[in-house]
Amino acid sequence: MILYIAEKPSLGRAIAAVLPKPQHKDNGFIRLANGDVVSWCVGHLLEQAEPEDYHPEYKRWQIAQLPIIPDKWQLKVRKSAASQLSILTKLIKQADQLVHAGDPDREGQLLVDEVLAYCGVSGHKLAATQRLLISDLNPPAVKRALAQLQSNKDFVPLSTSALARSRADWLYGLNMTRAYTLQGQKAGYQGVLSVGRVQTPLLGLVVRRDQDIADFVTKPFYQVLAEVETSDKQRFSAMWQPSEACASWQDEDGRVLLKALAEKVQQKITGQPALVSNVEQKERKQPAPLPYNLSALQIDAAKRYGMTAQQVLDNCQQLYERHKLITYPRSDSRYLPRGQLSRAAAVTGAIAANDSQLSAAVQQADMARVSKAWNDSKVEAHHAIVPTEKRQAFTGLTQAEKQLYYLIARQYLAQFYPAYCYSETLVELTIAGGLFRAKANTELSVGWKQLYRSASNQEASQKSQPDNDLILQSLPQLHKGQQLHCYGAQLLEKHTQPPQPFTDATLLAAMTGISRYVSDPAIKAVLRETDGLGTEATRAGIIELLFKRGFLQRQGKQIRATDTGKALIHALPPQASLPDMTARWEAELSRICQRETSYQAFMQPLQTELGLLISQAATVTPAGLPQGKTRRWGRKKSTRPAAGKTTNLRRGRQSVTKA
Incomplete structure (x- = not known):
């Protein structure tokens, strides 16, 4: 008998739909006409054991116990999944051949592998287990996948990487959460201060953005717009490009802050000849955006x-x-x-x-x-x-x-659809010794953009331009060396703007492009190569967790940190609220997948670092926490345990270890 083990019932039914009929649907599995069976998990059937499962004393939260590091890791059966695991256990014993049909990712690989290990599959049966990779539930796609089975042994590094990440997140999340929750109690806070490898750097991102907005002081800056005409009275405008001699009066973004300097330029160029010093014209092609992840x-x-x-x-x-x-x-x-x-x-x-x-x-x-x-x-x-x-x-x-x-x-x-094509023209003028620039983009062929131009869908098609660029719809035909006339000049006064608060879209963009928020070149490179902060499967859940835990709040479309979120970030050491640690982890986990390093080489330094972080936590009392506050976790309302008392925070703790 061949037993196909899918990650969830919907995938199991899709597999069975293309296999021999008639079929008999039973409780938790489908028996095929040829005697083979399709069964499934219901997500994770197993979960990391709780600290109190290792030792009863761990049910009581005490700083002296930390860090809690199991000598021998244990999994326990999820109560809601006990029945399905029992069914799978019996089927696995009966099967002659196993086919692993977990989702095609790191988590999906581990999910079924841990069931096989828990059921004691070993020897020839384990070595002969095959891997079925399905990303499309339609019958033709499932048939193609069934014709391309691979050896499950080839995916051991992927599973090992997922196991290392799962245990590392458990260690870090559980220990850091207990440490800072206990320190929060000293400040009179009655809630749980959860800390996670991904959720906390994400919260730190929002806290720092909110602080930048609060600290922002707007300042005026000045631009000069030369108004130019050709000999046949065709007119256009060109923007002043300050020279290096103006650096003392510019900010870090090159904006001129001294009004008198801009006024001097305005007066100096008015009525003066303008020489076309450079003309560049290029045809550009913009291919269609890639399909979505x-x-x-x-x-x-x-x-x-x-x-x-x-x-x-x-x-x-x-x-x-x-x-x-x-x-x-x-x-x-x-x-x-x-x-x-x-x-x-x-x-x-x-x-x-x-x-x-x-x-x-x-x-x-x-x-x-x-x-x-x-x-x-x-x-x-x-x-x-x-x-x-x-x-x-x-x-x-x-x-x-x-x-x-x-x-x-x-x-x-x-x-x-064909590429979007446009002509890009750059003109540089010399007026009274100063450099002025104008650009024009002229559409040549709309291409794929016609799909995005309905009246109800005006998505932005151009990136925002720097303040010192002027993009025009068109320019006259010009050539290098041509003499023009600057008949006037405008002095433009603008004001610097604070950073914008995060929204759902920009916070997700920040997670996927987290490398923009780090300065270390090595860390930046790792984050560019990896998925960023979190994964495709976890980002939505991580954002929602921060709301549920009272660390983030919505103000219209804006996402802001709460007082609790701010207090936690300010209490944590920088390495806990920055994405650097995630980058290091992902680099090592990727090396495990590539068979370039081992599970132990990843876990041992992590445990050493965790000990130092817990020691540091014991010296910090968070400030600015709301007093007498409780947090709702899952379906139950739980308060942070007082010394000598116990409480059940299982649902909350499990969420901590995943994020």
């Missing part, structure tokens, strides 16, 4: 529809599991395997049938076009999120599901 989709959905990251993820799961209209949504890739090109006509046909808004766009698509998205070398466990071949009436979809399908389908269709 989850973070890119969450950012666009937040901008256009005001959806939170969690709402996007939840609705995408419905589109994937229930409706089977999109491929695996938790993907971190924006590329597609070239083998899927043969299905493009079927996919675009489904788009036309499913979404009337895009039916005309499908007709104009050039199916022979191959964009840069089709790149096998950049596709690993999953590919980008794209529509499937399934055709379904939209009456069964919610408004949010329709909106997300539209975004995903439109981004896919863009791959079959």
